[in-house]
Amino acid sequence: MDTKIALIATGGTIAGQGASDTDLTGYTPGVLGLDEILASVPGTKPYGPYAYTQFSNIESSDITVKDWIKLAKVVQRLVNRDDISGVVITHGTDSMEETAYFLNLTVHTDKPVVITGSMRPAGAISADGPINLLQAIQVARTSESIGKGVLVVLNGYIDGARDVSKRNTTNVATFDSPLVGHLGIVQDGKAYYYRTSTRRHTNQSIFDVTDCEELPRVVILTCYGGMDDMVPLSVVATNPDGLILVGLGHGTIPQNVRQITQNLSFPIVRASRTGSGMVSAVPQDAVAGYLVSDTLSPQKARILLMLGLTKTKHLKTLQEYFHEY
């Protein structure tokens, strides 16, 4: 049977439009439909025909937990089909790393699932959307991409969903995986891999949102020098299901914040605002009842805790998830 790639459009700058071709920041994201984006990249034609889904057309900072659940279900339905060999999702870059990690943990498949976007709107001078879309399709069509987990493809690089993060506000070379490096490159229409993710994903993940409409409410609180009591008191008063407490350096929590947040009725995971490196357990964590984020960024630790809480409230098991995923 001839198989095809399923294309899913969600919005972002790749579907954005500015008033002129030099407008690189003041444009409107999420304007063009998937058909219009594809029409501007004739090079994608030989890799077709495709299955098309216009999932949404939003700026990715507006994505919600409900959207993630719905998107995971759409992707799962597509990869379950025998005539679909892989999925390519167009997405805004601002929250791309979160969507990628969410799908990495909730879609069960070995088929390539590739997310791409752009830093410059369609029609802008040197727009990067067309080449990124073409290369994402080429990665999804490469057999070596099977079983690699959800992949992010931009600017000629392939990154794994767990470790990738957006590192620059406007530059086209914004995505990188500071701890592990890029997994590979796209060249001459093919994906070349030099690394793989060592953490559980897709087919090895125990997380499943098939029967979920919502997820436990996990919030993020970032600490800073000179933080007063008001912010942590306000956050704790909202009684979340879990908290990612973002500390300084190795996830260090200021004394006053520690006093307000220790041994509460919901799990608290210490993470770091540094952007790279591991937060490992220290003796005071046992006293305060804190878990640690391993090397996950605060925003990805939030996703893992939301999903972890659908399985258990047992702190030891939740901690194990942070060392496994």
Ligand SMILES: NC(=O)C[C@H](N)C(=O)O
């Ligand atoms: N480059 C982009 O896609 C940024 C845009 N604000 C978005 O994330 O939707």
